[in-house]
Amino acid sequence: MNYILFDDVVWNDLRPLTFTRPVCEIRVGILTIREKWEKYLTATCSYLTKDYLSHKYPLVLYDKNMLINASVLPSVELRNAISNLNEGEYLSKDGLVLAAYLNAEDLKLVNEKGILEKKEIVFGFDFIRVVKPYDIFKLNDQAIRTDFNLLTKGRKSQEISGSVNVLGKENVFLEEGAKVEFATLNATDGPIYIGKDAIIMEGSLVRGPLAMCEHAQLKMGAKVYGATTLGPYCKCGGELNNVVLFGYSSKAHDGFLGNAVLGEWCNIGADTNNSNLKNNYSEVKLWSYSSKHFENTGLQFCGTIMGDHSKCGINTMLNTGTVIGVSANIFGAGFPRNFIPSFAMGGNHGFKEYRLKACFEVVSLVMQRRGLECNDTERDILAHVFEMTEEYRKSF
Structure with a gap:
């Protein structure tokens, strides 16, 4: 599976930190959000971000792609729900798109209302999301504990x-x-x-x-x-x-x-x-x-x-x-x-x-x-x- 971490409107709220990076390159806990997802997925992730950032943070595009909201921190429940998506389905909760299994032609829909025409799968668990710059230090206690267990287990x-x-x-x-x-x-x-x-x-x-x-x-x-x-x-x-x-x-x-x-x-x-x-x-x-x-x-x-x-x-x-x-x-x-x-x-x-x-x-x-x-x-x-x-x- 080709995994892409996409920036939604939260990129705007996370400035000035995101002026120079995609949302998933924010560090909270021990790892960046991208590094966390790559640990959970055991795969490499690319970026869907602002055009001027894409030369440093490129997009890797396949015919079929799993897009994941870059502001959301991974969990076992979220990873499992994403892995169960079928092509043309998207995962959401409370109106927020968490992930979408799309082909290359539908990629542009992820930040548009056109995604609503796809089949919605509602996520049944809570999740953690970085929305404002101060969320980074607010969430850091929980994120360090989670990353510590992830990195040191066994x-x-x-x-x-x-x-x-x-x-x-x-x-x-x-x-x-x-x-x-x-x-x-x-x-x-x-x-x-x-x-x-x-x-x-x-x-x-x-x-x-x-x-x-x-x-x-x-x-x-x-x-x-x-x-x-x-x-x-x-x-x-x-x-x-x-x-x-x-x-x-x-x-x-x-x-x-x-x-x-x-x-x-x-x-x-x-x-x-x-x-x-x-x-x-x-x-x-x-x-x-x-x-x-x-x-x-x-x-x-x-x-x-x-x-x-x-x-x-x-x-x-x-x-x-x-x-x-x-x-x-x-x-x-x-x-x-x-x-x-x-x-x-x-x-x-x-x-x-x-x-x-x-x-x-x-x-x-x-x-x-x-x-x-x-x-x-x-x-x-x-x-x-x-x-x-x-x-x-x-x-x-």
Whole structure:
């Protein structure tokens, strides 16, 4: 079977994180949504996403295809229901298309009302779906636990060093090459997964659930509260509480980050802090790209959402419910605004446009440090996002 993960209208609500990726490349728990589906299906999945993203995330099309909603996290029940679909049938619940077995000609129907002409199969179980950016840290506890069981079932952890203080050792798993010395790991309230070649340095204090993907690092004296995920090659220090970093991002120094989601290639300067709770304890509002207004989240705790390639200078202060776009550069004293557009440069004192040429130079240097190249595909995506977000910079 040829499996395709398709983006529906939720892609719009998940901006700025989806400006640079399909929905299924969002990391929640240990794995991305795509990686989860590939584990459940034991198959490779391709993408049905925005045209400008399709060069990096291509579509593989056969005569017959199983399309799966990219915002929905897999489960055994959902996988089994999908496997029982016949050609021309689609799986749904409460009006949401979860999956569809279509031929190549009908592919376009998946995001159109034409799908209703196909035979509907109603899914009889609950499911989990990422709809808003803050769902990522909200769901991260449950997602880490599910991924931990998926990845460690029937396997044996590497030995934990005798220098480590461990509570709930049965809930700690070290992949090959992972290193932990003179740290405290408390896995009684949730599992701790330490990926291949990941490092927890001396003096770190960790309460699960925690997921560290390959080559991630916790710096000396770090304090981490669950549920927190450090994606591949992320480096973190200071204090973290319910944070998800997709990959290649750094918060390497002291400062607090809580109830936050950072995309890839972000950097948080030394002593930067974000607020995750308002002084009056009221619900946090967050900028919505779909409505172009601030909307209630229903959450009392909500910190920062940051798109790919954005940076904060030292001692930056981020207010409760701050949304930062792609490739923003924030610095200076005081609290900047709660919505910072993509390619904005400045802070409380004001912003100006961050030119593409300067952006490309920084992106190239940052990616080179990880042995990767900022190629034409990467530049084309960023250039497209630059044009898409121009309206938000007109007030500069």
